[in-house]
Amino acid sequence: MQDTAAAGGRERLNRAKVLNAAVELADEGGFEGLTMRRLAAQLSVVPMALYKHVADKRELLDGMVDLVFAEVEVPADVDWRTAMHRRAASMRQALLRHPWAVGRMETGTPGPANLHHHNAVMRCLRRDAGFPFRMAVHAYNLMDAYVYGFALQEKTLAGDIPAEAARRQKAVVDRKPTGLDDYPYLAEVVTELAKTGFAFADEFEFGLDLILDGLSRMPQQASRTASSGSNAPLPPSART
Amino acid sequence: MQDTAAAGGRERLNRAKVLNAAVELADEGGFEGLTMRRLAAQLSVVPMALYKHVADKRELLDGMVDLVFAEVEVPADVDWRTAMHRRAASMRQALLRHPWAVGRMETGTPGPANLHHHNAVMRCLRRDAGFPFRMAVHAYNLMDAYVYGFALQEKTLAGDIPAEAARRQKAVVDRKPTGLDDYPYLAEVVTELAKTGFAFADEFEFGLDLILDGLSRMPQQASRTASSGSNAPLPPSART
DNA sequence: CAAGCTAGGCGTACGATGTACACCTGTCAA
DNA sequence: TTGACAGGTGTACATCGTACGCCTAGCTTG
Numbered sequence: 001m002q003d004t005a006a007a008g009g010r011e012r013l014n015r016a017k018v019l020n021a022a023v024e025l026a027d028e029g030g031f032e033g034l035t036m037r038r039l040a041a042q043l044s045v046v047p048m049a050l051y052k053h054v055a056d057k058r059e060l061l062d063g064m065v066d067l068v069f070a071e072v073e074v075p076a077d078v079d080w081r082t083a084m085h086r087r088a089a090s091m092r093q094a095l096l097r098h099p100w101a102v103g104r105m106e107t108g109t110p111g112p113a114n115l116h117h118h119n120a121v122m123r124c125l126r127r128d129a130g131f132p133f134r135m136a137v138h139a140y141n142l143m144d145a146y147v148y149g150f151a152l153q154e155k156t157l158a159g160d161i162p163a164e165a166a167r168r169q170k171a172v173v174d175r176k177p178t179g180l181d182d183y184p185y186l187a188e189v190v191t192e193l194a195k196t197g198f199a200f201a202d203e204f205e206f207g208l209d210l211i212l213d214g215l216s217r218m219p220q221q222a223s224r225t226a227s228s229g230s231n232a233p234l235p236p237s238a239r240t
Numbered sequence: 241m242q243d244t245a246a247a248g249g250r251e252r253l254n255r256a257k258v259l260n261a262a263v264e265l266a267d268e269g270g271f272e273g274l275t276m277r278r279l280a281a282q283l284s285v286v287p288m289a290l291y292k293h294v295a296d297k298r299e300l301l302d303g304m305v306d307l308v309f310a311e312v313e314v315p316a317d318v319d320w321r322t323a324m325h326r327r328a329a330s331m332r333q334a335l336l337r338h339p340w341a342v343g344r345m346e347t348g349t350p351g352p353a354n355l356h357h358h359n360a361v362m363r364c365l366r367r368d369a370g371f372p373f374r375m376a377v378h379a380y381n382l383m384d385a386y387v388y389g390f391a392l393q394e395k396t397l398a399g400d401i402p403a404e405a406a407r408r409q410k411a412v413v414d415r416k417p418t419g420l421d422d423y424p425y426l427a428e429v430v431t432e433l434a435k436t437g438f439a440f441a442d443e444f445e446f447g448l449d450l451i452l453d454g455l456s457r458m459p460q461q462a463s464r465t466a467s468s469g470s471n472a473p474l475p476p477s478a479r480t
Numbered sequence: 481c482a483a484g485c486t487a488g489g490c491g492t493a494c495g496a497t498g499t500a501c502a503c504c505t506g507t508c509a510a
Numbered sequence: 511t512t513g514a515c516a517g518g519t520g521t522a523c524a525t526c527g528t529a530c531g532c533c534t535a536g537c538t539t540g
Contacts, residue, residue: 036527036528047527048528048530051529052489057527103396106397115426119422119424126425134436137438138446138447141390142447144389146382148389148393149385149387150385156343182355184363185362185363185366186355186358186362189362189377193377196374198377206378207382210451210454211450211454213454215450253518275496275498276497277498287499288499288519289519291499292516292518293517297498
């Protein structure tokens with residue numbers, strides 16, 4: 001019952017192999033390019049062979065998402081602000097590598113990497129930052145909404161600005177002769193961004209810093225700088 | 241060539257009818273519940289009849305998204321902060337009514353309501369708030385990322401907290417005997433939220449206010465209170 | 481070494497989906 | 511009256527996820 005290769009040297013399939021191949025295939029061909037049949041072909045196997053390692057396509061996606069979570073770092077041993085900053089940047093990078101995962105990170109049944117990640121973030125906010133529970137939840141929701149939302153924008157508008165922005169507006173201009181003249185502020189966006197360019201990285205930093213600044217200003221936050229604070233609000237010991 | 245009904249009283253199809261029925265159907269059955277065949281059945285018509293009013297399913301979705309944009313209000317004649325606050329809340333409400341639109345608002349070819357909306361928001365930021373161009377872009381990206389990201393969370397976690405949160409974690413507990421003990425901070429979330437409940441509306445307000453506060457603090461912003469400011473940075477007159 | 485159990489790959493088949501293509505029909509302009 | 515044309519119909523096809531049963535290699539066990 002070994003899973004990598006049989007004694008005779010025959011290659012055998014593997015849950016991990018299936019998941020990794022699926023991620024690779026989705027990275028290249030997008031989410032709707034990921035097909036059980038194509039995935040099987042990639043692994044030189046017949047489609048139905050996959051179902052010995054994965055219950056169905058939804059479970060396959062669950063496993064893929066957990067692989068993405070595993071790529072996101074949650075640094076410890078630094079002050080909470082840079083820890084949260086790095087986590088957000090790391091999450092953005094992971095979603096940039098795997099655009100198909102955008103909007104799917106919190107769907108389905110959470111895997112082990114998912115749970116580990118959320119626990120680590122919550123620990124940072126509670127123990128290191130010293131937020132009371134309610135505020136930690138607020139902070140987490142705010143940061144996640146921003147990161148996921150930004151990744152969504154970056155995905156759908158990827159390479160869009162300024163090149164594609166002009167193209168999209170142009171499509172409308174061609175359709176109705178009134179054109180962009182009705183939308184002077186949109187026209188400004190097109191021309192201005194065409195001139196000066198657009199960097200998603202800078203854009204991301206701006207919003208992230210603004211949010212972290214706002215959180216640092218919260219009165220409930222003791223603005224401690226090290227993660228070794230032994231004055232944690234509570235090391236929770238809740239049981240289900 | 242009338243489009244509502246023929247002289248004989250025969251009901252005829254309509255692009256608007258198709259779009260509205262599609263929205264209705266997606267509201268009920270979710271996005272993957274929306275099928276050309278089901279949509280046709282809903283309209284008492286054969287599937288291929290739809291293609292006389294809509295090029296393909298992608299164009300159908302474009303039209304649906306524009307209907308959602310048309311539901312979002314961009315108030316004028318108030319100070320920019322409450323205008324942006326109301327717009328964000330209105331967008332969230334619209335995405336709550338049409339969860340299938342979450343993550344699809346900026347995809348495909350933008351329709352007229354889309355263009356009108358973006359132009360109005362940009363006008364508010366430039367003329368009313370007085371942001372210089374670059375800062376207006378920053379502000380817009382930040383707000384949109386937050387609103388879209390929050391809507392995404394609210395959609396995927398809908399009714400999830402505290403009830404479903406417990407269920408999801410429980411699923412993992414059942415799977416591996418180690419259970420939630422490895423994740424004390426997650427356990428706290430489960431028990432604490434089960435006790436005190438969770439209100440998405442409050443959560444949304446917290447993040448939105450923090451962001452708008454941060455934007456108000458920007459040095460480039462003159463913190464004017466009325467939208468009648470004639471000292472706009474520039475009434476743009478850009479031409480493609 | 482023989483026997484048989486089982487994990488795991490294979491083949492076939494089915495219903496659902498989007499949509500190309502040809503056809504048919506009712507309405508209106510000329 | 512006629513002919514064009516907008517718009518609804520019917521058939522057909524490739525592709526999808528996956529249910530069901532078969533088959534075989536390799537391990538466990540007597």
